[in-house]
Amino acid sequence: MRERRLRAILTIAMVVIGAGLMTALNGMTTGMYNYLGGQFGTLGANVVMVLPGMESTTRITEQTATVIKRVNGVKIAIPYVQKAATVQSAGAAASVLVTGSDQRYLNEIFPTLKLAEGTLVAPQDSIGIMLGHSIAYPPDRNTPFARLGSVLTISFTTIKEKQQVTMKRSFVVRGILEEMGTSGMFLPVDRMAFMSLPAATSFFDTAGDYSGINVITTGPEKAEQVASEIRRLFGRSYEVYTSKTLIQLIQNILGAFSVFLGSVASVSLIVASVGIFAGLYTSVMERTREIGLLKAVGLKKRGILGVFLGEATLIGLIGGLLGDAVGVALGYGMAVIAGQVRSQVTSEMTMGEASISFVPPFYTLENFLFILAFSVAVSMLAGAYPAWRASRLDPVVALRKE
Amino acid sequence: MQSDPLIRTENLTKTYRIGSIDFPALNGVSLDIDRGEFISIVGPSGSGKSTLLNLLGALDRPTSGRVFVEGLDLFRRNENQLSDFRNKRLGFIFQAHNLLMRTSVIANVSLPAMIAGEPRARRTKHAQDLLEKVGLGDKLTRKPTELSGGEQQRVAVARALMNDPLIVLGDEPTGNLDSKTGAEIVALMKSINEERGTVFILVTHNPEVANETQRVIHLRDGQISHVERIPG
Numbered sequence: 001m002r003e004r005r006l007r008a009i010l011t012i013a014m015v016v017i018g019a020g021l022m023t024a025l026n027g028m029t030t031g032m033y034n035y036l037g038g039q040f041g042t043l044g045a046n047v048v049m050v051l052p053g054m055e056s057t058t059r060i061t062e063q064t065a066t067v068i069k070r071v072n073g074v075k076i077a078i079p080y081v082q083k084a085a086t087v088q089s090a091g092a093a094a095s096v097l098v099t100g101s102d103q104r105y106l107n108e109i110f111p112t113l114k115l116a117e118g119t120l121v122a123p124q125d126s127i128g129i130m131l132g133h134s135i136a137y138p139p140d141r142n143t144p145f146a147r148l149g150s151v152l153t154i155s156f157t158t159i160k161e162k163q164q165v166t167m168k169r170s171f172v173v174r175g176i177l178e179e180m181g182t183s184g185m186f187l188p189v190d191r192m193a194f195m196s197l198p199a200a201t202s203f204f205d206t207a208g209d210y211s212g213i214n215v216i217t218t219g220p221e222k223a224e225q226v227a228s229e230i231r232r233l234f235g236r237s238y239e240v241y242t243s244k245t246l247i248q249l250i251q252n253i254l255g256a257f258s259v260f261l262g263s264v265a266s267v268s269l270i271v272a273s274v275g276i277f278a279g280l281y282t283s284v285m286e287r288t289r290e291i292g293l294l295k296a297v298g299l300k301k302r303g304i305l306g307v308f309l310g311e312a313t314l315i316g317l318i319g320g321l322l323g324d325a326v327g328v329a330l331g332y333g334m335a336v337i338a339g340q341v342r343s344q345v346t347s348e349m350t351m352g353e354a355s356i357s358f359v360p361p362f363y364t365l366e367n368f369l370f371i372l373a374f375s376v377a378v379s380m381l382a383g384a385y386p387a388w389r390a391s392r393l394d395p396v397v398a399l400r401k402e
Numbered sequence: 403m404q405s406d407p408l409i410r411t412e413n414l415t416k417t418y419r420i421g422s423i424d425f426p427a428l429n430g431v432s433l434d435i436d437r438g439e440f441i442s443i444v445g446p447s448g449s450g451k452s453t454l455l456n457l458l459g460a461l462d463r464p465t466s467g468r469v470f471v472e473g474l475d476l477f478r479r480n481e482n483q484l485s486d487f488r489n490k491r492l493g494f495i496f497q498a499h500n501l502l503m504r505t506s507v508i509a510n511v512s513l514p515a516m517i518a519g520e521p522r523a524r525r526t527k528h529a530q531d532l533l534e535k536v537g538l539g540d541k542l543t544r545k546p547t548e549l550s551g552g553e554q555q556r557v558a559v560a561r562a563l564m565n566d567p568l569i570v571l572g573d574e575p576t577g578n579l580d581s582k583t584g585a586e587i588v589a590l591m592k593s594i595n596e597e598r599g600t601v602f603i604l605v606t607h608n609p610e611v612a613n614e615t616q617r618v619i620h621l622r623d624g625q626i627s628h629v630e631r632i633p634g
Binding site (some may be wrong): 114290291294295296297298299300301303394395396399 | 456459461462481482485486488489490492494496499500501502513514517518561592
């Protein structure tokens with residue numbers, strides 16, 4: 001009797017694990033999906049980003065910008081230079097991502113960007129610099145790193161004539177941005193510094209090569225059109241993104257990933273079904289006498305089938321419900337761990353600031369119901385053969401058993 | 403007694419095939435059983451007693467021959483109809499393991515009525531009445547494991563009567579009991595037979611049990627050797 005109860009509990013536990021895993025993984029990927037959608041949604045809707053192609057060595061030059069400017073629907077093309085560097089002020093140093101571009105259109109490209117103090121750097125200003133919030137006010141210090149009007153040194157290391165050289169130049173702080181935090185963009189704006197395009201070109205010695213071009217179109221409805229036209233003109237030389245395609249790209253990858261994860265998790269449920277089959281089969285064997293009795297007393301085949309299928313269904317139902325609940329908790333746990341792992345990794349990549357640490361999982365009723373239905377279906381399928389066997393037992397033979 | 407027998411068997415045979423060998427368990431049994439009879443079937447091991455009982459109880463089909471109950475050919479029915487017949491017209495009492503061990507006594511007794519679709523309140527009341535009748539009115543919610551052998555057989559009797567059957571079939575109903583308890587059970591069955599007219603057919607190897615019945619059918623090698631009437 002106790003053995004039977006233990007077996008039932010173990011069988012249900014198998015379903016709980018399978019359903020729980022499915023729920024947790026599903027919730028995590030949906031959460032990530034929503035989060036990234038939100039993040040990339042902050043890129044201006046009428047902006048097209050042109051970046052160097054991943055497979056090609058074609059550079060982005062002034063000529064690229066000229067061609068792009070002539071495309072129908074383009075309002076303005078803004079080339080920029082972007083490099084990692086170090087900033088020094090009054091003895092302290094910090095790593096920073098430097099972008100040089102015409103800053104007059106910065107708000108069209110990143111609509112949520114705001115100035116806290118001062119002004120943007122003028123297009124021809126060769127010594128002006130605008131700082132992201134965490135550069136000017138580092139979170140681990142009481143005193144600011146720099147203020148409006150401070151003089152900073154930007155330095156970066158490069159190879160010139162086979163020798164490692166460090167270039168330095170001084171800049172004056174013209175403006176400081178508001179803190180964007182993690183609700184900002186996929187760029188670590190808080191840890192960036194912005195200068196004019198000519199200043200960056202000359203300091204980083206890029207000689208007419210750009211890191212990318214931000215294209216502002218006449219309206220959001222033109223963005224896709226402009227993007228296709230640019231793709232048509234340049235083929236695979238450049239990667240062209242609109243905020244919409246960027247979101248779609250990420251979401252497609254995420255979608256495929258979540259299907260993969262979901263399939264892996266569903267395998268665990270299928271494994272559970274083997275357990276259910278074994279458990280129910282053993283149960284039928286053990287209850288042969290009982291089945292004979294039920295038949296003697298007039299229970300029809302269908303009735304016996306119903307008894308055992310009913311047990312299988314109950315296992316699926318209870319296991320699925322518990323699995324949904326356990327999965328919610330499991331998903332949160334896994335998201336916390338994933339976030340901590342991500343912090344470790346991204347803090348090295350984004351120069352000290354973890355832009356995403358914890359992405360909360362997101363659960364929908366549809367997912368719960370689907371996983372519940374799946375658990376029940378798997379359990380019923382697993383129980384079908386043992387139940388059928390039970391219904392077909394010869395009562396005379398069955399009654400002989402002890 | 404009425405002119406038409408309740409049960410009539412015509413040349414009933416049952417042959418089991420084991421491997422390539424045919425084993426004739428029953429070799430042409432013809433008998434009549436009237437309403438209200440309290441009879442026993444006796445014989446040595448292998449005489450075919452249990453086989454005959456299984457056939458009368460529609461748990462098995464004959465190789466040849468027919469069984470008429472209330473004038474109707476029993477085995478013209480399909481399996482579902484036979485299940486129905488067992489449920490509504492028959493009661494079974496086995497030597498042991500009559501009951502579902504994990505269910506309460508009252509649920510065990512109600513089982514045939516539940517299968518017949520009787521509503522819960524009615525069948526529970528009916529089961530309660532029957533259990534009181536067999537002297538177990540105070541043990542309704544107990545599990546069979548908490549009862550003695552004799553008590554378990556009483557529950558089996560109550561269950562057998564649940565759907566008010568024509569016939570109760572007992573396969574060595576006192577086989578596992580001591581002689582005193584066994585006699586009590588036989589007395590119980592006899593009183594029910596006298597009160598309700600339910601036919602009791604008991605397979606037994608115990609002559610004391612056989613002597614309590616009205617008619618003893620002796621089987622030998624799958625055939626009726628003789629029929630004995632018990633006076634009184």
